[in-house]
Amino acid sequence: MKPLSLIVSVGTLIALAGCGLVAKSQSIEHPSQGVYQIEALAAQNFMQQASELDREMLAYCQVNNINKVQTQWHKTMSAWMALQGQERGPEKALEKAWSIQFWPDKKNTTGRKMTEILAADEYWTQEAISQQSVTVQGLGSMEWLLYDENSSISTSPSSCATATVIARNLASNAEVIAAAWGENPWLELDEKAWTAEYISLLSNQLEYSMKKMSRPLANYGKPRPYFAESWRSGTSMKNLKENIAAMRALYLSKGDGLDLILRRNGHNQLADSIDRQFSTALETWPVDKSLFDLLQSKEGYRVAYAQYNKLEQLKYLIHEEVAIKLGVVIGFNATDGD
Known part of the structure; x- marks a missing residue:
């Protein structure tokens, strides 16, 4: 399933892939190229x-x-x-x-x-x-x-x-x-090493996005709204939707994208689950209020926490299920243990 809102602002980037902005890299054959x-x-x-x-x-x-x-x-x-x-x-x-x-x-x-x-x-x-x-x-x-x-x-x-x-x-x-970014930094990695690097790239970005929610959510009844990103402009939830769209673009990357890697290895059900989770998150993500505003009420807190759970599910699927199915070790990032 590849629904309408594949990307928010990042959609134009994929469309530009054939426009020559990275022309010198297009002739290189490597699993990481997409x-x-x-x-x-x-x-x-x-x-x-x-x-x-x-x-x-x-x-x-x-x-x-x-x-x-x-x-x-x-x-x-x-x-x-x-x-x-x-x-x-x-x-x-x-x-x-x-x-x-x-x-x-x-x-x-x-x-x-x-x-x-x-x-x-x-x-x-x-x-x-x-x-x-x-x-x-x-x-x-x-x-x-x-x-x-x-x-x-x-x-x-x-x-x-x-x-x-x-x-x-x-x-x-x-x-x-x-x-x-003018040159591909991953060309020296073999296929197995690249797959681990690829999953870590997605996992790191996902964990950072989760931090952008978990820090303001803090403990139930004691939210910390000033921990929210872009609280002055009221655009925190819009930013997070862009994060999700960008990660989905990476997941569905042309060529040897993670979606195709999973399907090629017989894990169609897992690939469908991840794609569906990305799609659901994008289609249902609220952007009419900022995270700062949501945290001003109990109902808003529940709405925000429900969105956080969507990211939690993505983390489980990518960080746990994918790693196990493909037999790779996910690297830790700078936010671990924070």
Whole structure:
């Protein structure tokens, strides 16, 4: 079953696979090639969206149309969801990923740091911003500038100038990540090693997405809404839907995708279960309220927890069932034991 909403924003990436964006990789025959193309295209898309955010931020400071730059910020954040939480891939891309997003911002660290740099009697350059904490150089700082009531971006020319520098730095880092994905990092792996790496890639991203829910959900009756991602813009649930769509794209990768690997090894029922779970999660995922808003009531908490259970089921199927059926060992990621 391959229903309509295969991907949310990531769908365009697969469609672009034949457009030459990663042309030099298309002639290489390796089991990882389909997954690599999706990842490389996701990195290209993120770079393009970050570059557009850079342009929109500069335009905002000239004409003050905040709706356009907010829309582009969300497009950039959505593009990042395809790469978020990865522990596998090119070393340079993984090294640069830390600078893209600070989360969770449970103690308003971003707000405090942004207030400090905006109050400083200093003309900020891209180089200077790149030496600062991730709290002031990533997507979270842009969100604070665009959505937080304490932001002075609409009234202070110096704040707007600093915002353009932050946007330029973000775009520059996105360029590094896209360049790092210019070559397939998995070509030296044999088929068994690649299969383990592939499942670990999916598992790592899934576990990161689960953390984005489990931390705010915390203990029943004592949620921690400020642990939610993008709580200022109210887009946390939309982000998570993008995460799920991106993972499903990887699972159904053309060529030697995990869905085909399972079916080729006689595990059609398991493949159907995973595909169905992805489809159900995407089709029923609520995006009309943010996770922050849901956690303000008992009913909202139950709705959020029901979504978390969908991810739990995916984790069981991929991390446990697939690993057992294919006889591979799943690597641990940075969130384990957290």
